[in-house]
Amino acid sequence: MSIYAEVIGDPIAQSKSPAIHNFWIDRLGLDAKYRACHVKPDGLAAYLAERRADPDWRGCNVTMPHKQAVIPLLDRMDPLAETIGAVNTIIREDDGTLTGFNTDAGGFLEPLRPVLARKHLFRMARVLGTGGAARAIIAALAREHFVIVLAGRNPAKARALLDELDPMGEHHAIDLDHFADITEFTFDDREGCCDLIVNASPLGMEGQPPLPFDFSHAPPGSIIYDIVTHPLDTPLLTAAREKGFETLDGLNMLIGQAAEAFERFFGAVPPREDDDAELRAILTS
Missing domain, CATH: 3.40.50.10860 (Leucine Dehydrogenase, chain A, domain 1)
Structure with missing residues (x-):
């Protein structure tokens, strides 16, 4: 066999x-x-x-x-x-x-590696969701020296998660509804900064309501990353592109974590010369 x-x-x-x-x-x-x-x-x-x-x-x-x-x-x-x-x-x-x-942590970070290879004055990630996927994402971002704002339906749960995964970090917990309302906050000069907006919740998935997020909370130059894979083009990503933000979809994390596991299982590097275009076509057909 x-x-x-x-x-x-x-x-x-x-x-x-x-x-x-x-x-x-x-x-x-x-x-x-x-x-x-x-x-x-x-x-x-x-x-x-x-x-x-x-x-x-x-x-x-x-x-x-x-x-x-x-x-x-x-x-x-x-x-x-x-x-x-x-x-x-x-x-x-x-x-x-x-x-x-x-391998979820490495898979999540994989499409961000070119960005993370640069030096930044400050890195901040607004992570929405406190479920199982958020655990790996928080740990991965903390290792890359991000200040994390974790939003959940239960801010106490978000605080406990941050304290468990990175107790020495200067992170913040907030109610998910905070990001649904318009803010008049004026962002400072973001040159030299790295800003992420991450949907780590099931909101936006087929059968679920959209993620309540107002883009007045997204600093200029933010990368919008949604880990939902069905549908691949979520309402959050569609709106982000219309507003001129760079976006990353859920297949990035899914394929990235699989590649790391594949090497461990079979002792071979998976073929990814076409930036996974053929594989993506199969997965979305």
């Missing part, structure tokens, strides 16, 4: 991970497979016990609701995953031990 990896979750049918990984496997001609596996919470321990005994199984990606539940079942944790408190990638080592990683 060829080597294989999987993505697990409950539900799992909606996952785009098999399409991404199998696209790269086919392009590289690897003798490998990647598949989705529906694992319910009460079957998680049994699944990992069975897979750790299989030398052909290289590991799995982990999606909701298992990103925190898997932690007690692992032998080791990568330091970044430990800081974030969530695992989205499990690797089976040669001796059968299981190590937990979080």
